[in-house]
Amino acid sequence: MLFDTDEIFEEGLDFDVRAKKESFGIDQPECSLAEDVDVSGSLKKTGKDIFLTGRIKTELSLECSRCLEPFRFPVATGVTAHFVPESKAGKEHGEVEVKTAEVDIEFYDERRVDITQPVRDQILLAVPLVYVCKKDCKGLCPHCGKNLNSGPCGCSEDTPIDPRLEVLKSLKDKLK
Numbered sequence: 209m210l211f212d213t214d215e216i217f218e219e220g221l222d223f224d225v226r227a228k229k230e231s232f233g234i235d236q237p238e239c240s241l242a243e244d245v246d247v248s249g250s251l252k253k254t255g256k257d258i259f260l261t262g263r264i265k266t267e268l269s270l271e272c273s274r275c276l277e278p279f280r281f282p283v284a285t286g287v288t289a290h291f292v293p294e295s296k297a298g299k300e301h302g303e304v305e306v307k308t309a310e311v312d313i314e315f316y317d318e319r320r321v322d323i324t325q326p327v328r329d330q331i332l333l334a335v336p337l338v339y340v341c342k343k344d345c346k347g348l349c350p351h352c353g354k355n356l357n358s359g360p361c362g363c364s365e366d367t368p369i370d371p372r373l374e375v376l377k378s379l380k381d382k383l384k
């Protein structure tokens with residue numbers, strides 16, 4: 209998502225773009241982009257600084273933490289970013305040192321601003337730490353591994369949970 213800096217004026221450049229999902233590199237099995245990414249907003253220039261404010265709309269495919277099934281997760285979130293010219297960073301001005309301590313600072317080369325990185329960051333920030341396909345996801349049976357959302361399995365409470373618990377149980381028996 210590149211913008212020509214010559215087209216960004218102080219009064220701002222409004223835009224509405226769609227970027228290919230492939231351009232974000234969000235493609236892990238447990239978290240990938242399922243749809244292209246819509247971004248609308250504006251870019252404003254103040255001196256050499258360029259400010260982005262926008263809205264992101266897309267959909268992720270996440271793997272449920274409980275039942276491991278993939279599910280769609282809509283993302284609608286805001287994005288802001290502050291770009292400074294790359295050539296100015298570090299060398300020329302002492303005060304830029306301080307500015308770069310800002311967490312959300314991004315760089316642009318002389319001619320073009322690329323908003324891909326801040327948009328990518330915001331999409332990933334929208335992902336909750338633990339994600340389940342639905343609030344009452346029943347998850348997998350700890351005994352046989354069946355997805356319990358599609359119906360109960362034949363296991364009973366007495367079925368051994370897994371080999372590690374088996375070890376504990378036999379330890380207990382020995383102590384008797």
Ligand SMILES: [Zn+2]
Nearest residue numbers: 272275341345
């Ligand atoms: Zn689930």
Ligand SMILES: [Zn+2]
Nearest residue numbers: 349352361363
């Ligand atoms: Zn079971």
